[in-house]
Amino acid sequence: MKSKYIYLLAFVALFYTSCKKDLGNYDYSPPSEPVIEGIRNANIPALIGDSLIIKPKVSLAGADPLKDLSFEWRILLLEELRELSFTGYPFKMLFNLGTGERAAKLIVTDKRNGLIYKYEFKITGTTQFSTGTVILSNEGGKGKLSFVKSDNTVLANIYETLQPGLVLPDNPVQLYYSKPLPYQLLSKEEYWIMCNDASSGSVIVNPSTLFFKDNFRSQFFLPPSTVTPGYLETLMGTISNGVINGKLYVGIQSTAPFAPDYGKYANAQPGDYNLSPMFTKGGSFYLGFDTKTKAFVVFDGGGSYLGTNYGTGTATTLPFNPKDIGMSNLLYFKASESGTTYAFFRDETGTWEYSFNNKLNEGTKEIVPEQKRKFAGSSLVLADSKWVRNTLNVFYFSSADKIYRYNPINEEVRALDANFGGKKVSMIKISADDNTLTVGVEGALYSLDVTVGKNGNIVESKTINGIPGSPVDVLIRTN
Secondary structure, three states, X not given: OHHHHHXXXXXXXXXXXXXXXXOOOOOOOOOOXXXXXXXXXXXXXEEOOOEEEEOOEEEOOOOXXXXXXXXXXXXXXXXXXXXXXXXXXOEEEEOOOOOEEEEEEEEEEEOOOOOEEEEEEEEEEEOOOOOEEEEEEEEOOEEEEEEEOOOOOEEOOHHHHHOOOOOOOEOEEEEXXXXXXXXXXXXXXXXXXXXXXXXXXXXXEOOOOOOEEEEHHHHEOOOOXXXXXXXXXXXXXXXXXXXXXXXXXXXXXXXXXXXXXXXXXXXOOOOOOOXXXXXXXXXXXXXXXXXXXXXXXXXXXXXXXXXXXXXXXXXXXXXXXXXXXXXXXXXXXXXXXXXXXXXXXXXXXXXXXXXXXXEEOOOOEXXXXXXXXXXXXXXXXXXXXXXXXXXXXXXXXXXXXXEEEEXXXXXXXXXXXXXXXXXXXXXXXXXXXXXXXEEEEOOEEEEEEOOOOOOOEEOHHHOEEOOOOXXXXXXXXXX
C-alpha cells in the first residue's frame, strides 16, 4: 500500500514538471480571417439587360482564398417573398431583376474551420432612363413626355416615339413620381401623368421604359365616374395624398407594404367641402381651402375632416375671418408647419395677401389671423401666374415673360435678371435647398441661380432646348 502512494506521488511530480517545462513554450496561431474589400454596405448599380459582375478584392493570409473559401450571394426579391441564391466567385449574372434598390448579402464560409462571414450590400437596378430629367409639357393642349440624358441629349416626345400610335391625354397638369421605399414593392415605382382630360383621364407610365402601364383609374378600388386631378404629394414612398375631384384622398396603409393594393385609394375623406388643389400636410394635420364655403378647413393627421372646427385666437377684433374669407379665387397658398403662413387671393379689385399663424397639433387647433392687405405686386399678377415659395417665406411669381421675387417682411417686389426672350413662363419649381429655380417657357427649360447675392440669372450650362410645347412639370432623376 505504501509503495502505491510512492508511485502516485512520483507520477504527479513527473506530470507537474512536464507541464511546468511546457508552460509558454508553444505558440497558438488563430486561423486567418478573410478580408473582403469594397462590398460591405456598398450600393452597386446594375443596368437592366447587361452583365452584372461583382468582384470584390479577397485576401486570406496563409491560404488560397479561391480554394479555401466558398462564396454564396443572396438577393432579396421582396415582391415574391423569396431570395435568389448564387454561388461562386466572382458573382456573374445577366441582370433582369427590374429597377430599384434590392437588399443583398455575400456569405463567405472558411472551409478550413467552418466559420461564416456575412457582408450586406445593395444592388440598384437601372435603365437608360434612371438618371436624367423627365419633362411633361403641353403642346397645343396635348400632353408630351420628354427625357433629357445626363449629357443634355434631348429625347423629345419619347413616349410617342417608343410607342407609335399611343398618345398622352390632353391638358397635362402634373408629373407625379411614385417611388417605393426599401420595404415597398419595387413594381409600384411609377410615373403618374395627371391630366384634365374627361375622356382619357390620366395614365400610369413605367419609369424604367417610359411605356404605358395602366390608366390612373386603376389606382382606385372603386374609381369615381370622373377623375379630375387637383394636386398630389408623396406621403410615404408609394403612399400618396392629394386633392382629386375637390376631395382629399389618402392612400391606404392597412395592407402589408408589399401587397399589390398598398397605397391605393379607397373613398375620398368624407365631408361637405370642395377643396382647392393647394393643401398642406403637416405632422398632425391637413390644411386646405374650401371654395364652397370660402373658408380654410382642417383635417386631422389621419385625414378625418374637421372643417372649421378650430379656434381663431383671443383677439376681440380680427383682421379677417379664416372661416369666411369672402373670396374663392385662391391663387397660391402653402402653409408652414408652424408660424406665419401666407395666402394670396384675387377678386375684381386685385390681389390680396392674407397672413395667419397656424397652431395645428394634436392638442390645439387654431388659425390665428395676423394681417390682410393689398398685395404689393397686385398689378403684376395674372390669372395664370405661377407661384412658389422658399423655406423662408420668400415668394416667386411669374407675370407673362417675367419672374418676380417678393419678400412679405418689407413688401419688396423685385424682377429677376433672367430674360426669356419674351416667352411666357409656364412653370416654376424651386429646389429643396432654395438655391435654384427651374423655369419652363415654350420650347425650353432654364435653371436660375437664386442663391444669396444672386438675382435669378440664367445658368446657361443647364439650359435645355428642344422641348415640344411648354413645360408643365419636371422631375430630375439621380437614380
